[in-house]
Amino acid sequence: MPNIPARLRKRPRHLVARIACVLLLTTYGAPAGAQALSATPPMGWNPWNAFRTEVDEAKIVANAQLLVRSGLAEAGYRFVNIDDGWWLRREADGRIRIRTGIFPSAALPDGTTSFRPFVDRLHGMGLKAGIYTDIGRNNCAQHWDRDSPNLPAGEQREREVGTLGYQDADARLFFGEWGFDYAKVDACGIADYGPDSVGVRDGTYRSLSPLIARKAPARSEPAIVEALYARYARAIRTAAPGTLLEICAWGEAEVGNWAGRYAQLWRTSSDIRSNWGSMLANFDSAARRTLFAGPGRWNHPDMLEVGNGDFDVTHPVEARAHLSLWAIIAAPLILSLDLTRASPELIAILGNREVIAIDQDPAGHQGVILSHTAEADILVKPLARLGHKAVALVNRSTRPITLGVDLADLRLSPRGTTIVRDLWSKDVAALRGTRIERRLAPHETALLCIEGQAADPDTVFPDEMPAAIAVIDAGQAMPDRGRNWIPARLGFRPAGEPILRNGRPDTGTLGVASGSRVRITLAKRFRRVEIAPAGSSGTPYTIVADGRVVLRAKADGRSAIRLNTAGVDKLELQAPAGSTADAGFLWSDLRMIRR
Numbered sequence: 001m002p003n004i005p006a007r008l009r010k011r012p013r014h015l016v017a018r019i020a021c022v023l024l025l026t027t028y029g030a031p032a033g034a035q036a037l038s039a040t041p042p043m044g045w046n047p048w049n050a051f052r053t054e055v056d057e058a059k060i061v062a063n064a065q066l067l068v069r070s071g072l073a074e075a076g077y078r079f080v081n082i083d084d085g086w087w088l089r090r091e092a093d094g095r096i097r098i099r100t101g102i103f104p105s106a107a108l109p110d111g112t113t114s115f116r117p118f119v120d121r122l123h124g125m126g127l128k129a130g131i132y133t134d135i136g137r138n139n140c141a142q143h144w145d146r147d148s149p150n151l152p153a154g155e156q157r158e159r160e161v162g163t164l165g166y167q168d169a170d171a172r173l174f175f176g177e178w179g180f181d182y183a184k185v186d187a188c189g190i191a192d193y194g195p196d197s198v199g200v201r202d203g204t205y206r207s208l209s210p211l212i213a214r215k216a217p218a219r220s221e222p223a224i225v226e227a228l229y230a231r232y233a234r235a236i237r238t239a240a241p242g243t244l245l246e247i248c249a250w251g252e253a254e255v256g257n258w259a260g261r262y263a264q265l266w267r268t269s270s271d272i273r274s275n276w277g278s279m280l281a282n283f284d285s286a287a288r289r290t291l292f293a294g295p296g297r298w299n300h301p302d303m304l305e306v307g308n309g310d311f312d313v314t315h316p317v318e319a320r321a322h323l324s325l326w327a328i329i330a331a332p333l334i335l336s337l338d339l340t341r342a343s344p345e346l347i348a349i350l351g352n353r354e355v356i357a358i359d360q361d362p363a364g365h366q367g368v369i370l371s372h373t374a375e376a377d378i379l380v381k382p383l384a385r386l387g388h389k390a391v392a393l394v395n396r397s398t399r400p401i402t403l404g405v406d407l408a409d410l411r412l413s414p415r416g417t418t419i420v421r422d423l424w425s426k427d428v429a430a431l432r433g434t435r436i437e438r439r440l441a442p443h444e445t446a447l448l449c450i451e452g453q454a455a456d457p458d459t460v461f462p463d464e465m466p467a468a469i470a471v472i473d474a475g476q477a478m479p480d481r482g483r484n485w486i487p488a489r490l491g492f493r494p495a496g497e498p499i500l501r502n503g504r505p506d507t508g509t510l511g512v513a514s515g516s517r518v519r520i521t522l523a524k525r526f527r528r529v530e531i532a533p534a535g536s537s538g539t540p541y542t543i544v545a546d547g548r549v550v551l552r553a554k555a556d557g558r559s560a561i562r563l564n565t566a567g568v569d570k571l572e573l574q575a576p577a578g579s580t581a582d583a584g585f586l587w588s589d590l591r592m593i594r595r
């Protein structure tokens with residue numbers, strides 16, 4: 001049984017069991033890294049999916065009020081973020097003028113404009129406020145919503161409301177003067193304004209040679225894109241250090257490999273749409289990138305479509321599945337429905353505290369893929385409490401299927417009691433046997449919280465501490481690598497081929513790119529690390545402990561090595577350089593041993 005505070009001990013057992021998943025949030029201390037800005041994934045609301053540029057202050061305030069009144073704010077959804085459509089123009093002195101036609105509170109008596117009253121109002125409601133800008137000169141709507149009545153107005157230069165060339169001044173204005181807490185920084189300005197684009201050809205906008213070629217990685221310029229975002233991040237840190245930064249570059253320009261250095265969250269894919277296929281594609285884009293997330297750095301598969309299209313109130317199974325998938329991978333939970341039209345049933349889905357607690361678990365681990373097919377996924381997310389794991393059994397298909405995992409797959413002991421809590425049906429039961437199985441309706445996801453005992457409390461496998469593993473160098477570029485190439489994964493090679501053990505991806509093994517560097521934060525908690533480096537390359541790999549090379553050798557078969565890591569904080573695994581056609585390198589059978 002988990003430790004239960006005295007004030008709860010008198011309550012009936014089933015009730016205690018029922019609230020245990022949430023209890024963890026308050027009972028158990030957060031691990032190292034929790035001091036980071038955005039220690040858990042950000043939660044909030046954004047108008048884009050519901051209103052596009054047809055947004056106004058009244059709609060935003062009505063939704064903000066509902067966040068508070070419905071209890072969703074209390075459940076954690078606190079950011080209220082403005083998206084595209086708010087600008088009127090950039091004035092001669094460089095300051096941006098707000099479109100007061102849709103944001104009336106921004107019109108000040110002296111004729112200038114300011115978001116301060118709006119931000120103060122949100123803050124006064126106990127909420128936080130986010131604003132939207134673009135890393136280039138122009139924004140997304142100017143290219144993609146050309147008929148919108150809410151596009152920036154004026155001469156060509158006045159319509160350049162993006163932040164390029166104005167980073168410091170804009171950051172001071174948005175986060176210093178206006179007091180916003182969150183920046184979503186889009187990238188259309190460096191993607192869509194090439195000499196051949198419509199708006200440039202007709203003279204509406206200045207040309208900017210694209211640094212991002214959508215879905216054509218070989219024609220993008222990741223280093224320059226990174227430098228631009230680094231520049232803006234610096235401006236924000238100087239203006240208001242506590243501001244969250246979301247990089248919205250849709251998984252392009254290798255953003256997921258470098259964004260964690262500057263931002264708290266970054267988009268891993270193109271825009272979500274309110275249909276099942278789009279939701280799954282966006283989920284996959286983030287789910288594969290487990291080793292890039294952790295406290296203060298989150299993969300963002302985009303805002304939630306719960307409440308819209310295939311996920312509206314007539315599709316509760318899909319709505320629950322969507323939220324479950326975001327929760328199991330510790331994705332930011334940014335709602336984007338019109339709450340003024342949401343039914344109590346939808347609000348209840350979004351407000352499911354136990355599901356939110358999985359997303360917000362203080363250990364900050366992104367769930368690990370235990371198996372993946374076109375029809376089904378199984379993911380496991382280690383929780384802060386030893387022996388507690390969230391499991392998602394995901395039916396991606398349109399027919400009913402049965403999915404299951406063995407306790408051994410979860411590295412849990414078959415001895416002792418294992419409690420299985422279904423976070424949607426609210427069913428709580430002690431497990432009989434050693435296998436957890438569910439019959440799933442089409443599109444159904446079962447989100448379970450398993451309270452068991454670690455099979456071996458002294459040995460920790462990489463899938464039990466993914467947030468402690470970080471990719472610090474993406475390594476060698478493969479000539480034909482696409483957006484799906486991921487420099488380090490658990491149980492898969494970078495190009496996506498599974499590394500199998502007993503027919504399942506071997507999540508105790510890291511498949512990495514040649515020349516990559518992966519850092520494991522041991523935090524001086526492990527006396528020994530065991531690992532079997534494996535790869536065909538003739539060049540040596542290197543292992544570094546707190547800056548000191550402790551081993552340099554060629555991989556020979558899969559023979560395991562033992563490293564004495566007593567007192568070591570950071571262990572760095574440097575894969576050997578390879579040929580341009582190789583399948584990368586394996587850090588096999590990795591385990592961290594406490595004593």
Ligand code: GLA
Nearest residue numbers: 048083084140141186248271
């Ligand atoms: C891009 C972003 C969206 C939204 C729109 C606004 O497409 O990815 O999330 O912000 O721009 O125009």
